[in-house]
Amino acid sequence: MADVHLPMTLQPLFAGLPRRVDVDAPTVIAAIDRLEEQWPGIRDRLLDAGPEIRRHIHVYVDKERAALDTPLAPGARVDVIAAISGG
Amino acid sequence: MSRTILMVGTRKGCFVLESDEGRANWQMRGPYCDGWPVYHAIYDADSGTIFAAAASEWHGSAIFRSPDLGETWEHSSEGLTYGDDAPKKISKVSTLAASHGRLLAGVEAPGIFESRDGGQTWSLLSTLSGQPGSEVWDDPQNQPPGHLGISNFVLDPDNGDHFFAVVQGIGAYETTDGAETWTPRNRGLRADWPREHEEVGFCVHKLVRSRADGTRMYQQNHVGMHRSDDGGQSWSEITEGLPSEFGFAAAAHPHDRDTFAVIPLDPGHGRVMPDGKAAVWFTRDAGSSWQRSASGLPQDGAHLGVLRQGMSVDTYDTPGFYFGTSTGQVFASNDDGANWSEIASYLPAISSVDVAIVE
Numbered sequence: 208m209a210d211v212h213l214p215m216t217l218q219p220l221f222a223g224l225p226r227r228v229d230v231d232a233p234t235v236i237a238a239i240d241r242l243e244e245q246w247p248g249i250r251d252r253l254l255d256a257g258p259e260i261r262r263h264i265h266v267y268v269d270k271e272r273a274a275l276d277t278p279l280a281p282g283a284r285v286d287v288i289a290a291i292s293g294g
Numbered sequence: 295m296s297r298t299i300l301m302v303g304t305r306k307g308c309f310v311l312e313s314d315e316g317r318a319n320w321q322m323r324g325p326y327c328d329g330w331p332v333y334h335a336i337y338d339a340d341s342g343t344i345f346a347a348a349a350s351e352w353h354g355s356a357i358f359r360s361p362d363l364g365e366t367w368e369h370s371s372e373g374l375t376y377g378d379d380a381p382k383k384i385s386k387v388s389t390l391a392a393s394h395g396r397l398l399a400g401v402e403a404p405g406i407f408e409s410r411d412g413g414q415t416w417s418l419l420s421t422l423s424g425q426p427g428s429e430v431w432d433d434p435q436n437q438p439p440g441h442l443g444i445s446n447f448v449l450d451p452d453n454g455d456h457f458f459a460v461v462q463g464i465g466a467y468e469t470t471d472g473a474e475t476w477t478p479r480n481r482g483l484r485a486d487w488p489r490e491h492e493e494v495g496f497c498v499h500k501l502v503r504s505r506a507d508g509t510r511m512y513q514q515n516h517v518g519m520h521r522s523d524d525g526g527q528s529w530s531e532i533t534e535g536l537p538s539e540f541g542f543a544a545a546a547h548p549h550d551r552d553t554f555a556v557i558p559l560d561p562g563h564g565r566v567m568p569d570g571k572a573a574v575w576f577t578r579d580a581g582s583s584w585q586r587s588a589s590g591l592p593q594d595g596a597h598l599g600v601l602r603q604g605m606s607v608d609t610y611d612t613p614g615f616y617f618g619t620s621t622g623q624v625f626a627s628n629d630d631g632a633n634w635s636e637i638a639s640y641l642p643a644i645s646s647v648d649v650a651i652v653e
Binding site for chain 2: 214216217219220247248251252253255256257258261262263264289290
Protein backbone atom coordinates (compact mmCIF):
# COMPACT_ATOMS: atom_id res chain seq x y z
CA MET A 208 0.00 0.00 0.00
CA ALA A 209 1.49 3.37 -1.03
CA ASP A 210 0.95 6.54 0.96
CA VAL A 211 -0.05 9.10 -1.68
CA HIS A 212 0.00 12.82 -0.86
CA LEU A 213 -1.94 15.03 -3.28
CA PRO A 214 -1.76 18.77 -3.97
CA MET A 215 -4.35 21.06 -2.40
CA THR A 216 -5.43 22.24 -5.83
CA LEU A 217 -7.27 18.97 -6.45
CA GLN A 218 -9.57 18.93 -3.43
CA PRO A 219 -12.01 21.57 -4.71
CA LEU A 220 -12.46 19.59 -7.92
CA PHE A 221 -13.33 16.16 -6.52
CA ALA A 222 -15.86 15.60 -3.76
CA GLY A 223 -14.43 13.69 -0.82
CA LEU A 224 -10.87 13.64 -2.12
CA PRO A 225 -8.44 13.75 0.84
CA ARG A 226 -4.95 15.25 0.73
CA ARG A 227 -3.56 11.86 1.68
CA VAL A 228 -4.81 8.50 0.44
CA ASP A 229 -3.62 4.87 0.69
CA VAL A 230 -3.40 3.23 -2.73
CA ASP A 231 -2.59 -0.39 -3.53
CA ALA A 232 -0.73 -0.26 -6.85
CA PRO A 233 2.57 -1.52 -8.28
CA THR A 234 3.56 1.67 -10.14
CA VAL A 235 2.86 5.39 -10.24
CA ILE A 236 0.61 5.09 -13.29
CA ALA A 237 -1.28 2.24 -11.67
CA ALA A 238 -1.78 4.35 -8.56
CA ILE A 239 -3.19 7.19 -10.64
CA ASP A 240 -5.51 4.74 -12.38
CA ARG A 241 -6.72 3.53 -8.95
CA LEU A 242 -7.47 7.14 -8.01
CA GLU A 243 -9.34 7.56 -11.30
CA GLU A 244 -11.64 4.66 -10.37
CA GLN A 245 -12.72 6.46 -7.24
CA TRP A 246 -12.58 10.06 -8.49
CA PRO A 247 -13.31 10.05 -12.24
CA GLY A 248 -11.44 12.80 -14.03
CA ILE A 249 -8.47 13.02 -11.68
CA ARG A 250 -6.23 11.27 -14.20
CA ASP A 251 -6.72 14.13 -16.67
CA ARG A 252 -5.72 16.63 -14.01
CA LEU A 253 -2.38 14.88 -13.45
CA LEU A 254 -1.55 13.43 -16.86
CA ASP A 255 -1.33 14.91 -20.31
CA ALA A 256 -1.83 12.98 -23.54
CA GLY A 257 0.80 10.32 -24.06
CA PRO A 258 0.23 9.62 -21.25
CA GLU A 259 2.85 11.74 -19.55
CA ILE A 260 2.91 13.59 -16.27
CA ARG A 261 1.77 17.16 -16.82
CA ARG A 262 4.60 19.64 -17.22
CA HIS A 263 4.02 21.43 -13.92
CA ILE A 264 3.09 18.35 -11.90
CA HIS A 265 6.02 16.63 -10.21
CA VAL A 266 5.82 13.16 -8.70
CA TYR A 267 8.29 11.89 -6.11
CA VAL A 268 8.51 8.35 -4.74
CA ASP A 269 10.34 8.21 -1.43
CA LYS A 270 11.75 11.68 -2.18
CA GLU A 271 13.14 10.70 -5.60
CA ARG A 272 11.70 12.28 -8.77
CA ALA A 273 9.57 9.57 -10.34
CA ALA A 274 8.14 8.65 -13.73
CA LEU A 275 4.91 6.91 -14.57
CA ASP A 276 6.56 3.49 -14.55
CA THR A 277 8.39 3.99 -11.25
CA PRO A 278 7.59 0.98 -9.06
CA LEU A 279 5.96 1.44 -5.67
CA ALA A 280 7.32 -0.72 -2.90
CA PRO A 281 4.97 -1.55 -0.02
CA GLY A 282 4.75 1.49 2.22
CA ALA A 283 6.23 3.84 -0.39
CA ARG A 284 5.48 7.51 0.03
CA VAL A 285 4.29 9.25 -3.12
CA ASP A 286 4.26 13.05 -3.21
CA VAL A 287 2.34 14.65 -6.06
CA ILE A 288 3.39 18.29 -6.21
CA ALA A 289 1.87 21.21 -8.09
CA ALA A 290 5.20 22.73 -9.03
CA ILE A 291 6.03 26.42 -8.90
CA SER A 292 4.05 28.18 -11.60
CA GLY A 293 3.94 31.92 -11.42
CA GLY A 294 1.36 34.66 -11.61
CA MET B 295 -39.41 39.53 -13.71
CA SER B 296 -36.39 38.73 -15.86
CA ARG B 297 -32.97 38.30 -14.40
CA THR B 298 -29.98 39.70 -16.26
CA ILE B 299 -26.87 37.60 -15.77
CA LEU B 300 -23.30 38.45 -16.75
CA MET B 301 -20.74 35.68 -16.94
CA VAL B 302 -17.28 37.20 -16.49
CA GLY B 303 -14.26 35.04 -17.25
CA THR B 304 -11.05 36.22 -15.62
CA ARG B 305 -7.47 35.20 -15.15
CA LYS B 306 -8.46 34.00 -11.66
CA GLY B 307 -11.81 32.31 -12.06
CA CYS B 308 -15.32 33.02 -13.24
CA PHE B 309 -17.57 35.65 -11.67
CA VAL B 310 -21.31 36.14 -12.07
CA LEU B 311 -22.98 39.55 -11.93
CA GLU B 312 -26.75 39.71 -11.64
CA SER B 313 -29.34 42.43 -12.05
CA ASP B 314 -32.98 42.75 -13.01
CA GLU B 315 -34.51 44.09 -16.23
CA GLY B 316 -33.52 47.62 -15.29
CA ARG B 317 -29.85 46.68 -15.20
CA ALA B 318 -29.02 49.59 -12.88
CA ASN B 319 -27.96 47.70 -9.75
CA TRP B 320 -25.73 44.67 -9.84
CA GLN B 321 -24.71 42.02 -7.34
CA MET B 322 -21.58 39.98 -7.89
CA ARG B 323 -20.70 36.48 -6.78
CA GLY B 324 -17.63 34.32 -7.26
CA PRO B 325 -14.87 33.56 -7.95
CA TYR B 326 -15.82 30.18 -9.32
CA CYS B 327 -13.89 27.44 -11.09
CA ASP B 328 -11.48 27.39 -8.15
CA GLY B 329 -9.64 30.39 -9.50
CA TRP B 330 -8.52 28.69 -12.72
CA PRO B 331 -7.83 31.04 -15.62
CA VAL B 332 -11.12 31.21 -17.54
CA TYR B 333 -10.85 32.12 -21.19
CA HIS B 334 -14.54 32.17 -22.06
CA ALA B 335 -17.66 31.74 -19.94
CA ILE B 336 -21.09 31.52 -21.59
CA TYR B 337 -24.70 30.85 -20.72
CA ASP B 338 -26.57 28.13 -22.60
CA ALA B 339 -30.22 29.13 -22.67
CA ASP B 340 -31.38 25.66 -23.78
CA SER B 341 -30.08 23.93 -20.66
CA GLY B 342 -29.90 26.91 -18.31
CA THR B 343 -26.25 26.11 -17.68
CA ILE B 344 -23.17 28.29 -17.38
CA PHE B 345 -20.13 26.82 -19.12
CA ALA B 346 -16.61 28.10 -18.49
CA ALA B 347 -13.57 27.12 -20.51
CA ALA B 348 -10.58 27.05 -18.21
CA ALA B 349 -6.94 26.07 -18.42
CA SER B 350 -4.69 25.51 -15.43
CA GLU B 351 -0.90 25.49 -15.72
CA TRP B 352 -0.94 22.56 -13.33
CA HIS B 353 -4.01 20.60 -14.28
CA GLY B 354 -4.60 21.24 -17.96
CA SER B 355 -7.78 22.24 -19.76
CA ALA B 356 -11.29 21.60 -18.59
CA ILE B 357 -14.76 22.96 -19.06
CA PHE B 358 -16.64 23.80 -15.88
CA ARG B 359 -20.42 23.83 -15.79
CA SER B 360 -22.99 25.16 -13.38
CA PRO B 361 -26.69 24.26 -13.79
CA ASP B 362 -27.79 26.77 -11.13
CA LEU B 363 -26.21 30.08 -12.16
CA GLY B 364 -23.07 29.54 -10.15
CA GLU B 365 -24.26 27.84 -6.98
CA THR B 366 -22.71 24.45 -7.79
CA TRP B 367 -20.06 23.49 -10.30
CA GLU B 368 -18.61 20.38 -11.89
CA HIS B 369 -15.87 20.07 -14.46
CA SER B 370 -14.94 17.67 -17.23
CA SER B 371 -12.30 17.11 -19.85
CA GLU B 372 -13.36 13.60 -20.75
CA GLY B 373 -12.74 13.17 -24.46
CA LEU B 374 -11.11 16.57 -24.76
CA THR B 375 -7.94 15.20 -26.32
CA TYR B 376 -6.39 14.47 -29.68
CA GLY B 377 -5.39 11.06 -28.28
CA ASP B 378 -2.33 9.62 -26.60
CA ASP B 379 -0.54 8.97 -29.88
CA ALA B 380 -1.40 12.21 -31.64
CA PRO B 381 1.44 14.63 -32.36
CA LYS B 382 -0.56 17.62 -31.17
CA LYS B 383 -1.93 18.47 -27.76
CA ILE B 384 -4.56 20.75 -26.35
CA SER B 385 -3.09 23.69 -24.47
CA LYS B 386 -6.36 25.47 -23.82
CA VAL B 387 -10.01 25.78 -24.70
CA SER B 388 -10.22 29.31 -26.07
CA THR B 389 -13.88 29.69 -26.86
CA LEU B 390 -17.28 28.07 -26.37
CA ALA B 391 -20.63 28.25 -28.11
CA ALA B 392 -23.95 26.58 -27.43
CA SER B 393 -26.93 26.00 -29.68
CA HIS B 394 -29.31 23.33 -30.88
CA GLY B 395 -28.56 21.06 -27.92
CA ARG B 396 -24.87 21.00 -28.66
CA LEU B 397 -21.80 22.65 -27.18
CA LEU B 398 -18.83 23.61 -29.29
CA ALA B 399 -15.36 24.11 -27.85
CA GLY B 400 -12.63 25.79 -29.87
CA VAL B 401 -9.19 24.69 -28.76
CA GLU B 402 -5.48 25.13 -29.37
CA ALA B 403 -3.82 23.34 -31.20
CA PRO B 404 -6.63 24.31 -33.58
CA GLY B 405 -9.61 22.01 -33.40
CA ILE B 406 -13.29 21.93 -32.58
CA PHE B 407 -14.76 19.56 -30.01
CA GLU B 408 -18.44 19.04 -29.34
CA SER B 409 -20.51 17.79 -26.46
CA ARG B 410 -24.03 16.47 -26.84
CA ASP B 411 -24.53 15.54 -23.19
CA GLY B 412 -24.35 18.93 -21.55
CA GLY B 413 -20.58 19.11 -21.19
CA GLN B 414 -20.07 15.77 -19.45
CA THR B 415 -18.11 14.26 -22.34
CA TRP B 416 -16.50 15.66 -25.47
CA SER B 417 -15.49 14.36 -28.87
CA LEU B 418 -13.46 15.78 -31.73
CA LEU B 419 -15.71 17.32 -34.37
CA SER B 420 -13.21 18.83 -36.80
CA THR B 421 -9.64 20.00 -37.17
CA LEU B 422 -10.43 21.70 -40.48
CA SER B 423 -7.75 19.47 -41.94
CA GLY B 424 -6.97 20.07 -45.58
CA GLN B 425 -8.12 23.65 -45.46
CA PRO B 426 -5.65 26.22 -46.80
CA GLY B 427 -3.47 27.25 -43.88
CA SER B 428 -3.90 23.99 -41.98
CA GLU B 429 -0.48 22.78 -43.06
CA VAL B 430 1.16 25.26 -40.69
CA TRP B 431 -1.21 25.93 -37.84
CA ASP B 432 -0.50 22.76 -35.84
CA ASP B 433 3.11 23.85 -35.35
CA PRO B 434 3.39 26.03 -32.21
CA GLN B 435 6.26 27.88 -33.91
CA ASN B 436 3.81 29.19 -36.47
CA GLN B 437 1.13 30.35 -34.09
CA PRO B 438 0.51 33.95 -33.12
CA PRO B 439 0.90 35.14 -29.51
CA GLY B 440 -1.95 34.06 -27.32
CA HIS B 441 -2.03 30.60 -28.85
CA LEU B 442 -5.79 30.58 -29.12
CA GLY B 443 -6.24 28.15 -31.99
CA ILE B 444 -9.95 28.33 -32.73
CA SER B 445 -10.67 31.75 -31.28
CA ASN B 446 -14.29 32.46 -32.15
CA PHE B 447 -17.51 30.80 -33.31
CA VAL B 448 -20.46 32.47 -34.98
CA LEU B 449 -23.63 30.42 -34.92
CA ASP B 450 -26.80 30.42 -36.97
CA PRO B 451 -29.78 30.32 -34.61
CA ASP B 452 -31.90 28.75 -37.35
CA ASN B 453 -29.53 26.00 -38.43
CA GLY B 454 -27.28 23.99 -36.13
CA ASP B 455 -25.21 22.68 -39.04
CA HIS B 456 -24.29 26.18 -40.15
CA PHE B 457 -21.61 28.09 -38.30
CA PHE B 458 -18.33 29.93 -38.67
CA ALA B 459 -15.06 29.19 -36.91
CA VAL B 460 -12.11 31.56 -36.75
CA VAL B 461 -8.57 30.19 -36.68
CA GLN B 462 -6.43 32.80 -34.96
CA GLY B 463 -4.10 34.50 -37.40
CA ILE B 464 -5.45 32.50 -40.36
CA GLY B 465 -9.03 33.57 -40.97
CA ALA B 466 -12.68 32.59 -40.87
CA TYR B 467 -14.18 29.38 -42.23
CA GLU B 468 -17.82 28.51 -42.77
CA THR B 469 -19.52 25.13 -42.62
CA THR B 470 -23.07 24.41 -43.71
CA ASP B 471 -23.00 20.66 -43.00
CA GLY B 472 -22.08 20.42 -39.35
CA ALA B 473 -18.30 20.69 -39.83
CA GLU B 474 -18.00 18.00 -42.51
CA THR B 475 -16.75 20.54 -45.04
CA TRP B 476 -15.49 24.11 -44.75
CA THR B 477 -15.08 27.15 -46.97
CA PRO B 478 -12.75 30.08 -46.22
CA ARG B 479 -14.75 33.31 -45.89
CA ASN B 480 -12.19 36.08 -46.04
CA ARG B 481 -12.64 37.57 -49.50
CA GLY B 482 -12.10 41.31 -49.52
CA LEU B 483 -10.29 41.51 -46.20
CA ARG B 484 -7.11 43.52 -45.92
CA ALA B 485 -3.77 42.03 -44.93
CA ASP B 486 -0.63 44.14 -44.64
CA TRP B 487 1.68 41.14 -44.88
CA PRO B 488 2.56 38.46 -47.44
CA ARG B 489 0.34 35.40 -47.49
CA GLU B 490 0.82 31.87 -48.76
CA HIS B 491 -2.78 31.41 -49.85
CA GLU B 492 -5.19 33.78 -51.50
CA GLU B 493 -8.11 32.69 -49.31
CA VAL B 494 -6.45 32.78 -45.89
CA GLY B 495 -3.71 34.50 -43.90
CA PHE B 496 -5.98 37.15 -42.37
CA CYS B 497 -6.08 38.12 -38.73
CA VAL B 498 -9.74 38.01 -37.75
CA HIS B 499 -10.01 39.17 -34.15
CA LYS B 500 -13.77 39.06 -33.67
CA LEU B 501 -16.54 37.99 -36.01
CA VAL B 502 -20.18 38.75 -35.23
CA ARG B 503 -23.48 38.23 -37.03
CA SER B 504 -26.52 40.47 -36.81
CA ARG B 505 -29.44 38.87 -35.01
CA ALA B 506 -31.73 41.11 -37.02
CA ASP B 507 -30.38 39.97 -40.39
CA GLY B 508 -28.13 36.95 -40.71
CA THR B 509 -26.64 38.16 -43.97
CA ARG B 510 -25.12 41.15 -42.19
CA MET B 511 -21.86 40.40 -40.44
CA TYR B 512 -19.11 42.54 -38.98
CA GLN B 513 -15.59 41.90 -37.92
CA GLN B 514 -12.86 43.61 -35.99
CA ASN B 515 -9.73 42.58 -37.79
CA HIS B 516 -6.10 43.16 -36.83
CA VAL B 517 -6.17 45.69 -39.64
CA GLY B 518 -9.50 47.42 -39.82
CA MET B 519 -13.21 47.08 -39.35
CA HIS B 520 -15.06 45.17 -42.01
CA ARG B 521 -18.66 44.51 -42.98
CA SER B 522 -20.31 41.77 -44.99
CA ASP B 523 -23.74 42.06 -46.59
CA ASP B 524 -23.80 38.53 -47.96
CA GLY B 525 -23.33 36.29 -44.96
CA GLY B 526 -19.54 36.47 -44.95
CA GLN B 527 -18.95 35.62 -48.59
CA SER B 528 -17.33 39.00 -49.20
CA TRP B 529 -16.12 41.84 -47.01
CA SER B 530 -15.60 45.57 -47.35
CA GLU B 531 -13.66 47.83 -45.03
CA ILE B 532 -15.47 50.37 -42.83
CA THR B 533 -12.59 51.66 -40.71
CA GLU B 534 -12.81 55.32 -41.77
CA GLY B 535 -13.91 57.50 -38.86
CA LEU B 536 -12.47 55.31 -36.12
CA PRO B 537 -9.45 56.43 -34.06
CA SER B 538 -7.64 53.14 -34.68
CA GLU B 539 -7.94 50.27 -37.10
CA PHE B 540 -7.00 47.88 -34.30
CA GLY B 541 -9.07 46.29 -31.56
CA PHE B 542 -10.41 42.99 -30.38
CA ALA B 543 -13.96 43.27 -29.06
CA ALA B 544 -17.08 43.81 -31.13
CA ALA B 545 -20.83 43.50 -30.72
CA ALA B 546 -23.77 43.67 -33.12
CA HIS B 547 -27.00 45.36 -32.10
CA PRO B 548 -29.72 42.75 -31.50
CA HIS B 549 -32.50 44.61 -33.36
CA ASP B 550 -30.83 46.89 -35.91
CA ARG B 551 -28.67 45.37 -38.61
CA ASP B 552 -26.85 48.65 -39.18
CA THR B 553 -25.74 49.21 -35.59
CA PHE B 554 -22.49 47.80 -34.39
CA ALA B 555 -20.10 48.57 -31.52
CA VAL B 556 -16.33 48.28 -31.31
CA ILE B 557 -13.60 49.27 -28.88
CA PRO B 558 -10.65 50.65 -30.82
CA LEU B 559 -7.26 50.12 -29.19
CA ASP B 560 -3.77 51.38 -29.88
CA PRO B 561 -1.97 48.87 -32.08
CA GLY B 562 1.55 47.72 -31.32
CA HIS B 563 2.48 46.66 -27.83
CA GLY B 564 0.08 48.90 -25.92
CA ARG B 565 -3.27 47.62 -27.08
CA VAL B 566 -5.20 49.91 -24.76
CA MET B 567 -7.78 52.61 -25.43
CA PRO B 568 -6.15 55.64 -27.11
CA ASP B 569 -4.93 58.59 -24.99
CA GLY B 570 -6.04 57.01 -21.69
CA LYS B 571 -9.64 57.90 -22.50
CA ALA B 572 -12.10 55.03 -22.42
CA ALA B 573 -14.64 54.85 -25.23
CA VAL B 574 -16.84 52.53 -27.20
CA TRP B 575 -17.52 53.49 -30.81
CA PHE B 576 -20.82 52.88 -32.52
CA THR B 577 -21.93 52.95 -36.08
CA ARG B 578 -25.68 53.17 -36.65
CA ASP B 579 -25.43 53.32 -40.43
CA ALA B 580 -23.50 50.11 -41.18
CA GLY B 581 -20.13 51.80 -40.97
CA SER B 582 -20.67 54.97 -43.01
CA SER B 583 -20.02 56.99 -39.84
CA TRP B 584 -18.88 56.33 -36.30
CA GLN B 585 -19.83 57.99 -33.01
CA ARG B 586 -17.79 57.96 -29.82
CA SER B 587 -19.68 56.84 -26.71
CA ALA B 588 -17.91 57.78 -23.49
CA SER B 589 -20.50 59.21 -21.09
CA GLY B 590 -19.73 57.64 -17.74
CA LEU B 591 -16.47 56.09 -18.84
CA PRO B 592 -13.15 57.29 -17.33
CA GLN B 593 -11.46 59.96 -19.42
CA ASP B 594 -8.21 60.47 -17.55
CA GLY B 595 -5.45 57.88 -17.24
CA ALA B 596 -7.70 55.02 -18.25
CA HIS B 597 -5.35 52.71 -20.11
CA LEU B 598 -7.86 49.93 -20.58
CA GLY B 599 -7.61 46.90 -22.79
CA VAL B 600 -10.51 44.70 -23.85
CA LEU B 601 -10.02 41.25 -25.36
CA ARG B 602 -11.96 39.59 -28.17
CA GLN B 603 -14.57 37.91 -25.95
CA GLY B 604 -14.70 40.94 -23.67
CA MET B 605 -17.85 42.67 -24.97
CA SER B 606 -21.44 41.48 -25.07
CA VAL B 607 -24.92 42.86 -25.77
CA ASP B 608 -28.28 41.75 -24.40
CA THR B 609 -31.57 41.47 -26.27
CA TYR B 610 -33.92 43.78 -24.36
CA ASP B 611 -35.94 46.25 -26.44
CA THR B 612 -33.47 48.87 -25.30
CA PRO B 613 -30.37 46.74 -25.36
CA GLY B 614 -27.58 46.84 -22.83
CA PHE B 615 -23.92 46.69 -23.78
CA TYR B 616 -21.21 45.35 -21.48
CA PHE B 617 -17.45 45.13 -21.57
CA GLY B 618 -14.75 43.89 -19.23
CA THR B 619 -11.18 45.13 -19.15
CA SER B 620 -7.74 43.65 -18.76
CA THR B 621 -7.51 45.65 -15.52
CA GLY B 622 -10.62 44.10 -14.00
CA GLN B 623 -13.42 46.61 -14.49
CA VAL B 624 -16.82 45.78 -15.94
CA PHE B 625 -18.70 48.65 -17.57
CA ALA B 626 -22.37 48.49 -18.55
CA SER B 627 -24.79 50.61 -20.53
CA ASN B 628 -28.49 49.92 -20.06
CA ASP B 629 -29.57 52.50 -22.65
CA ASP B 630 -28.28 51.24 -25.97
CA GLY B 631 -24.78 52.59 -25.45
CA ALA B 632 -25.67 56.18 -24.56
CA ASN B 633 -24.35 56.13 -20.97
CA TRP B 634 -22.05 53.83 -19.05
CA SER B 635 -21.47 52.88 -15.44
CA GLU B 636 -18.79 50.80 -13.76
CA ILE B 637 -20.51 47.76 -12.24
CA ALA B 638 -17.42 45.86 -11.04
CA SER B 639 -14.07 47.40 -10.23
CA TYR B 640 -11.44 45.10 -8.82
CA LEU B 641 -11.64 41.81 -10.63
CA PRO B 642 -8.67 39.93 -12.02
CA ALA B 643 -7.83 40.57 -15.67
CA ILE B 644 -10.98 39.89 -17.68
CA SER B 645 -10.97 37.56 -20.68
CA SER B 646 -14.65 37.38 -21.47
CA VAL B 647 -18.08 38.86 -20.79
CA ASP B 648 -21.30 37.14 -21.83
CA VAL B 649 -24.80 38.32 -21.01
CA ALA B 650 -28.03 36.35 -20.70
CA ILE B 651 -31.61 37.10 -19.84
CA VAL B 652 -33.02 34.41 -17.57
CA GLU B 653 -36.78 34.27 -17.04
